[in-house]
Amino acid sequence: MKVIYKSFGQIDYQTVSSFTLVNDNGVEVTAINYGCTITKIVVPDKNGNYENVVLGHDSLNDYLKDPYFLGAVVGRVGGRIKGGSFELDGQIYTLAKNDGNNHLHGGIKGFDKVVWDAEVMEEGVRFSYFSPDGEEGYPGNLYIQVTYTLNNNNEFTIHYAAQTDKKTLLTVTNHAYFNLSGSLKRDIVNHALTIKSDQFLELDQEYIPTGIFVDVKNTPFDFTSERIIETGIASDHPQNVLVGNGYDHPFLLKTNHDNEIVLKDPDSGRVLTIETDEAGVVVYSGNSLKTEGEFRGTPSGKHLGICLETQRMPDAIHHPHFPSIILDSDQKYSSKTVYKFGIEKE
Template sequence: MSITIRSFGHTREGRPVTLLRMENAAGACAEVLDYGARLRSMVVPDRDGKPRDVCLGFDSVAEYEANGDYLGALVGRCANRIRGGRFRLGGREYALTVNQGANHLHGGARGFDRYVWEHRLEGESVVFSRTSPAGEEGYPGLLRVEAAYTLTEDNALCLRLTAEADEDTVVNLTGHAYWNLNGQGAGEVGEHTLSIDAIAFTELAEDGCPNGTIASVVGTPFDLREPRALREGWDTTHPQIRLGGGYDHNWILRGDGLREAAVLRAPESGISLHLSTTQPGLQVYTANGLSARQGKSGASYVPRGAVALEGQGFPNAVNEPTFPTVVLAAGGIYQQEIVFAFRHD
């Protein structure tokens, strides 16, 4: 396992950005940036041993700054949506930045994805850290966050997330990588198959937040207990699919602790992605709103040209008392893990 470091340019504010490249003996490599503690590239072998970069990204800081799709980013303080940008905690109402319609999304107008994080090497891991001051985007309490990336010798990328706060606050962190297992820029991912170990999902209301209903997947396009091509689901006229413009929903994962939650496979390349997580939910987003644009090395990105698999707490959980809590108590420790393990059939 080796880690190399190089400059990746500067932000518009003049802050230097660093790229850190992890490579294992099998030839797999992952590139991460301290801008947004994000994953820029993930190269793994296909069934014929040919290396393919399966993660969408850009070639410059300016492109990341100009685009709002969170490509590869670590999003927070609170991933996903908070209805109306408001919640009550400790008898007080907090008003957050509203940045998607009437809702707060992925930490607000300047979430964690828009900052240069500190970085350090710790053994074979790259560890990013930052301190989010009290009041940032409207959140209570000072929050210290770390995101550690580790590439294993058997082609798994592990993301470990920790945080602690000096006041009760809301925390829900996740990685927002976009995957195309045929290679970034290889067109729509409709033929990719996806299976999820879940028997229920959180229904959406018109505003994109959950409506509070825990719905069974049985008899719906959300039944992915057996592998199903993504196109089979996003081409249906199911009301929930129409609301999301495709898949943009949270599945309620079975079990506790670190367990395998989902498997994404690409028949063409033979690459499979096995996702394990400690989180209670998995948001699946089939890049329905991704605009046509140029990505790394001139690759063409298109709507539905990737899928994001975001292990996280439920959307709007802070306002839904029946959902698992996303409140971090003062002095408590937030710890979550997401593992992306790559294999080939």
């Protein structure tokens, strides 16, 4: 394993650097310390061709203008918070309404839009950030670390760790858009997805969970056996139509660290297996990717990438029956997700 360090630009006199993790198999993961953003993941296909399998840019300026949270760590709370406010111990906290009437992915300047400290390690890089009390409306001084490591089993691991001095909310995730075709040769409509989940969350007209867990059986949300993403895109199920024809839904995982999420591209033969200790995964099929702009020369477009965001349920603070996202001052936050890249056996 080696880590290649390069300059990636500056923001307000802060240096932004890129870190490329390379294992003995030639697999590469590149990230920058602006938003802990994953800019590139290079893995082989069934013919041994090494290509990038995430949406990304080559310049810092493109990331500064990016509206899609591309490859970034989002928080303090990933997903939406209804009405841009919440109550904690009798006190109401007001957040930015940066998604209609609601708060999204940590606010106007969430974790995705700040420069993190970075430390190169033996198998990767550790990013650190201090979020002061009141930042983006959240209570508590929060110290958070995000560690990226890569091993020779082609396993890329993200470990999140945090502590606060005052009760706050926290559930962070990575917002990488995967496309296993390689170098964005095709969109992801023919990717096949499997999730060990019997329930997904119903959304209202503002994409906020209603609080109702819906049985996936006999719906386009049944990924308990392999399902092509296109079936949801073409579906007339009200929940698929609601989010722009596709998926933007939280799924409750029924198992952890047990091959619970598997994404495949049949043409390239690439397989991505995701294991996590999180309660759920938000599946977002890139329904809102616009036709303007490009990703390293490939024109942007709907369904060009798919996000698999391992996290607690969005808007959990307003739904006591959801797994809690409250972090107290005597608790340590820890979350781990492993992304294993392989080739489908013929």
